[in-house]
Amino acid sequence: MRVWDAGGFGQIHFDSAAIGEPLLGWIIENRVIQHALLERARQLPAVDLLCPAALEAIQALDNDRWRVQLNDERAFTTRLLVGADGAQSKVRHWAGINTGGWKYDQSAVVANVRSAKPHQETAWQRFLPTGPLAFLPLHDGRCSIVWATAPEQADALLALDDAAFADALAATFDGRLGAIVDVGSRAAFPLRLQHAHAYVRPGIALIGDAAHVVHPLAGQGVNLGLLDAATLAEVLLEAIATGHDIGSLRVLRRYERWRKGDNLLMMGVMDGFKRLFGASLPPVQWLRNLGMSLTDAAGPLKNLIARRAMGLEGDLPRLARGAG
Ligand SMILES: Cc1cc2nc3c(=O)[nH]c(=O)nc-3n(C[C@H](O)[C@H](O)[C@H](O)COP(=O)(O)OP(=O)(O)OC[C@H]3O[C@@H](n4cnc5c(N)ncnc54)[C@H](O)[C@@H]3O)c2cc1C
Structure with missing residues (x-):
């Protein structure tokens, strides 16, 4: 699992081998x-x-x-x-x-996508000031994404066509997995703590x-x-x-x-x-x-x-x- 901060030099890399386990976990739909x-x-x-x-x-x-x-x-x-x-x-x-509890000023956009570069059986998460963007590896090579962001930006992301959404996603993800070549259906959920x-x-x-x-x-x-x-x-x-x-x-x-x-x-x-x-x-x-x-x-x-x-x-x- 790789986690990094869009606003600086911080990053963390978790590797199952370091704790003597074959896997950190499973991503299951x-x-x-x-x-x-x-x-x-x-x-x-x-x-x-x-x-x-x-x-x-x-x-x-x-x-x-x-x-x-x-x-x-x-x-x-x-x-x-x-x-x-x-x-x-x-x-x-x-x-x-x-x-x-309270409402967060965030909604999460979710979708399954395919990136040009392989996901390497790695869960990726980039922290942005607007919220975290995660790419979670699926067994068929696609990634399940969870993109937490301001509610109005989430609405705007849902309204984009697939090509424009793919470009916005790749750019926000720092190009880590290259271009986004396929985008499945999208949905957004308001986030809260309760x-x-x-x-x-x-x-x-x-x-x-x-x-x-x-x-x-x-x-x-x-x-x-x-x-x-x-x-x-x-x-x-x-x-x-x-x-x-x-x-x-x-x-x-x-x-x-x-x-x-x-x-x-x-x-x-x-x-x-x-x-x-x-x-x-x-x-x-x-x-x-x-x-x-x-x-x-x-x-x-x-x-x-x-x-x-x-x-x-x-x-x-x-x-x-x-x-x-
Ligand atoms: C954007 C987003 C991303 C998430 N990503 C992850 C993730 O990566 N990993 C993770 O572990 N969790 C994730 N979660 C959280 C996860 O979705 C929830 O924690 C989980 O779905 C809760 O399960 P539950 O069974 O308690 O409730 P629910 O999934 O809400 O299920 C409740 C069920 O009860 C039924 N029901 C309701 N009322 C009645 C009734 N009166 N009679 C009969 N049936 C009824 C509903 O139909 C439904 O089937 C995410 C959540 C969001 C919003």
């Missing part, structure tokens, strides 16, 4: 992961898939149970409802859980973006959600094994405690990076570049950062350690 998980769920006899039905309303019952109403007339009672319904989570809203004040209520647990939305500059959003899911699964299995109610606050708070600190740390670090690289004051720019260069030269610190981002460090649930 979200729909591929979702498809694989859905196929697995279909194979499990204990899972009933109700889709394409959507959740329409929930109602609190006695004993901390919830009545769940679907949009196809079906309804049922549940001991635990897991809200994995994204940043606009209705489950969170119905459970009366508020969120904190954190639920609580992850749990009696009979309810929030996971993924329903609980937290981070800046995508380190591509950690899905990873955090998967860690939530793995942690909740572990906590619930233990509760079942010890005869506890899986919907009780006592059980669910264990999940919340385990994940909240880790998620807050990641949110804080991403937010700090966003602000640090958005700063245009010369002394801040100079210090930032010096910090990057020193980190690059300091092997142990750099390796610690890499191992943390790879999910090899920290208080990980068993599923995330490959322990099953």
Whole structure:
């Protein structure tokens, strides 16, 4: 992975060989992961898939149970409802859980593109004052780009024809991978930081973006959600094994405690990076570049950062350690 600052001399190079690993990670299209998980769920006899039905309303019952109403007339009672319904989570809203956070003055333009030079199985990120531009390597030689920039510039980039967009992209990327020779469909998403004040209520647990939305500059959003899911699964299995109610606050708070600190740390670090690289004051720019260069030269610190981002460090649930 190569990261560099458009406003100076700072750069960092992460190499899996330096920490004795074959890879730093995988870039996988979200729909591929979702498809694989859905196929697995279909194979499990204990899972009933109700889709394409959507959740329409929930109602609190006695004993901390919830009545769940679907949009196809079906309804049922549940001991635990897991809200994995994204940043606009209705489950969170119905459970009366508020969120904190703020909008960034940035939108992210995403697309798959092909560059004249090969991506070299490397994730590339250039930090500009307007936001980071990332090229993430795909298996077929293309790159998935995430270009965070001012909302009005994002709109202008969407309005360009493919050739003009390709030229703007190559120029903003410093020509690192040469000309952009093919551009797929483009979309833009407003960016924000959002954190639920609580992850749990009696009979309810929030996971993924329903609980937290981070800046995508380190591509950690899905990873955090998967860690939530793995942690909740572990906590619930233990509760079942010890005869506890899986919907009780006592059980669910264990999940919340385990994940909240880790998620807050990641949110804080991403937010700090966003602000640090958005700063245009010369002394801040100079210090930032010096910090990057020193980190690059300091092997142990750099390796610690890499191992943390790879999910090899920290208080990980068993599923995330490959322990099953
Ligand atoms: C521009 C951009 C780039 C990003 N890049 C990366 C990256 O490189 N790597 C990374 O890890 N993350 C990235 N992220 C973050 C990542 O997209 C999110 O963290 C992730 O998609 C959150 O997953 P989720 O399942 O929690 O929520 P979502 O993906 O929002 O899924 C929620 C699901 O719930 C369903 N749903 C909602 N309401 C209901 C209802 N009432 N009934 C039934 N179903 C319902 C929705 O249909 C949807 O399928 C990026 C985000 C942005 C904006």
